[in-house]
Amino acid sequence: EIVLLAVPMQQLGGFLSALPQKNSPKYLVSCCKGIDLATGKGASALLKAQAPNAQAAVLTGPSFATDLAAGSPTALSLACADTAAGLYLQEQLSTPNLRLYRSTDVTGAELGGALKNVIAIACGVTIGAGLGDSARAALMARGYVEMQRFAASLGARDHALESLSGLGDLSLTCMSDKSRNYRYGHALGQQKKFDPLITVEGVATAKAALALAKGQKIDLPITQVVVQLSEDKIEVAEAVDLLMSRPQKQE
Known part of the structure; x- marks a missing residue:
């Protein structure tokens, strides 16, 4: 028996606690993309x-x-x-229109799907504020570096994010208004309200990632700015200044 879990990440723990321990499904497949704010864990650890x-x-x-x-x-x-x-899961879940690539790096796959939402918010802010496509491209590239740095600190394998779950999902989410996280960032950039009933995984994930990064002493400047913007602690212009005035460095 295969059960796919497509629930908001911040509700996954409560959902799992309600599952009967006896006669549980043989396979649980998480489709969640985020980090649990209460525990700092990914979906697989909760499972x-x-x-x-x-x-x-x-x-x-x-x-x-x-x-x-x-x-x-x-x-x-x-x-x-x-x-x-x-x-087995690859064979069972593949269809003529759905091609699955298998990996044993669960940490890397989870973090790619989680962290891209944070960068998508930043990209949405950029376009919403009218800062242009060049600024968005810069955020995507530096955001990808930030994602890799953080994922490595939590045990993801080398090149883990050079994948559909990392670079692929980042590219899609940062450039499409179908993305809830991108649309949320776009609203922030325009200083507009966003429907609170729409799930935006990237906000809680940004906060969880920032808390984990402090323990690892990992620098996440874009993530930090996203948290500050979401909490109305800074304006967009200040966020730009914070990122553009960082110490110069080698790429």
Whole structure:
């Protein structure tokens, strides 16, 4: 039995706690993209803690639900620590329009899907504030570096984000107004209100990542600015100044 969990990341822990321990599904596949703010953990860690008898996997990458529903050609990352379970899930979940690439680096896959939402908010702010496509491209590139640095500090493998779950999802989310995180950032950039009923995973993830980064002494300047903007602690112009006035460095 395979169960796909497509719930907001901040609700996953509560959802799992309500699952019966007996007769739990053999395979639990998380489609969540984020870091749990309460625990600082990814979806797979929550799955292991609350459903230890199930094989945990992560399905992530560049996709919108509307595209999948329309049968548009899509490719995703399927990460599972158990190779045999990963092979089985890859076979069972693949379709003529959905191509899955298998990985055993669950940490890398999860963090790619989580952190790209933070950078997407920043890119949305940039376009919403009328700062231009060049500024967005710079944020995407430096945001990708920030994602890699943070993922490595938490144990992701080298080149983990050079994947559908990392670079692929980052590219899609930062350039499409189908993305809730991008639209939220766009509203911030225009100093407009955003519908509170729409889930924006990147806000909680940014806060969780920043807390984890402090413990690891990892610098996350874009993430920090996103948190400050979301909490109305700085204006867009100040955020730009903070990023543009950072010490010069080698790329």
